[in-house]
Amino acid sequence: MTKTSSFTAPKGIPDYVPPASAEFAAVRAGLIHAAHVAGYGLMELPVFEDTALFARGVGESTDVVTKEMYTFPDRGDRSVTLRPEGTAGVMRAVIEHGLDRGQLPVKVYYAGPFFRYERPQAGRYRQLQQVGVEAIGVDDPALDAEVISIADQGFRGLGLTGFRLELTSLGDETCRPQYRELLQEYLFKLPLDEQTKRRAEINPLRVLDDKRPEVRELTADAPLMIDHLSESAKTHFEQVLGHLDALGIPYVVNPRMVRGLDYYxxxxFEFVHDGLGAQSGIGGGGRYDGLMAELGGQPLSGIGFGLGVDRTMLALRAEGKSAGSEARCEVFGVPLGDAAKQRMVLLGAQLRRAGIRVDLAYGGRGVKGAMKAADRSGARYTLVLGDRDLAENTIGLKDMATGDQRQIPLDDAVRLVAAELA
Structure with a gap:
């Protein structure tokens, strides 16, 4: 009778286990690589922070703060929250460590789990995995374009092609107050429910982000921010588009776009993939010029994004593609006998020191069982060593793709195997 554990992972929290975890690792590494080659340095953030950081940084009216945060008192009765997003934590760290007083812009990337209590769906988990970048301290349309291009290159570097970039401008401090009044005047005349009316009072832009069909229908003719930009905000946006054109990055201007966080x-911008259905976003971000000052730092601007690792994996599958290799190793060693095992353990260590991924057959398996294990490992080559081989100072090298096998000098095995893999 098979014995099963009485424990399971929490609802909406995925496990990543071999061999499928290889794709997760490859997607995350690919998205990070695009930031790394652009000169962004790693920032490792706490998994939980003071609740007030997210309430102030993300926005009191957002669904993230009002409905989705994992908030609890610690043993010192301090309110802490599992991080729902990365930007607020990055800004706190930049201020705390004085990075904003050094060379600007501060360019960082981060990766890891984030937490939101929402209904689990395909690729949308309560523990979600993201890669993000932030460029802080310089208000330059060219920097906006660079950040967008890093995300675009990250997706394309993984082989993803069926996505599109949507973007807009949410204005600046010189035009947002007037637009806010104009939008509220429009919204207050509509037969909205009480909860939506309260949202319109706190942050009217959030009403335009409401996914309910009845609210979308009511707000179909709402005034749009992009039609009421100040001259400086309009010029900034036009220059961003000009840089994207020069970089050859296609885009669609979406005037009704409203990101889910208040600081933008x-x-x-948002990257969407129609192969994912209604929940089509695979990543997005924007500029947040007032956030650092809101959190007690200098009035410096910033721009960044968060890209969903899980969502990117789903997008790849929607295109019939995958990333990474499920092969656990490149070479699998099969020792036949105790003396052969001792020598194979040493050879495995030598191959690993040469940068070759190696696994061995353990547990005294017979030839048949060991070769099955070699096949399951995904290795390109199998090394077979028996007593006769030891006596002749040779080892069998088998090509797992073709089935061809030949004897090679044991003392020269590392060099010859490395040459075969090159």
Whole structure:
């Protein structure tokens, strides 16, 4: 009778286990690589922070703060929250460590789990995995375009092609107050429910982000921010588009776009993939020119994004593609006998020191069982060593794709195997 554990992972929290975890690792590494080659340095953030950081940084009216945060008192009765997003934590760290007083812009990337209590769906989990970048301290349309291009290159570097970039401008401090009044005047005349009316009072832009069909229908003719930009905000947005054109990055201007966090200003963008259905976003971000000051730092601007690792994996599958290899190793060693095992353990270590991924057959398996294990490992080559081989100072090298096998000098095995893999 098979014995099963009485424990399971929490609802909406995925496990990543071999061999499928290889794709997760490859997607995350690919998205990070695009930031790394653009000169962004790693920032490792706490998994939980003071609740007030997210309430102030993300926005009191957002669904993230009002409905989705994992918030609890710690043993010192301090309110802490599992991080729902990365930007607020990055800003706190930049201020705390004085990075904003050094060379600007501060360019960082981060990766890891984030937490939101929402209904689990395909690729949308309560523990979600993201890669993000932030460029802080310089308000330059060219920097906006660079950040967008890093995300675009990250997706394309993984082989993803069926996505599109949507973007708009959410204005600046000189035009947002007037637009806010104009939008509220429009919304207050509509037969909205009480909860939506309260949202319109706190942050009217959030009403335009409402996914309910009845609210979308009511707000179909709402005034749009992009039609009421100040001259400086309009010029900034036009220059961003000009840089994207020069970089050859296609885009669609979406005037009704409203990101789910309150801190966004000016350039705001999202990458979407229609192969994912209604929940089509695979990543997005924007500029947040007032956030650092809101959190007690200097009035410096910033721009960044968060890309969903899980969502990117789903997008790849929707295109019939995958990333990474499920092969656990490149070479699998099969020792036949105790003396052969001792020598194979040493050879395995030598191959690993040469940068070759190696696994061995353990547990005294017979030839048949060991070769099955070699096949399951995904290795390109199998090394077979028996007592006769030891006596002749040779080892069998088998090509797992073709089935061809030949004897090679044991003392020269590392060099010859490395040459075969090159």
């Amino acid at each position: 200003t000016k350039t705001t």
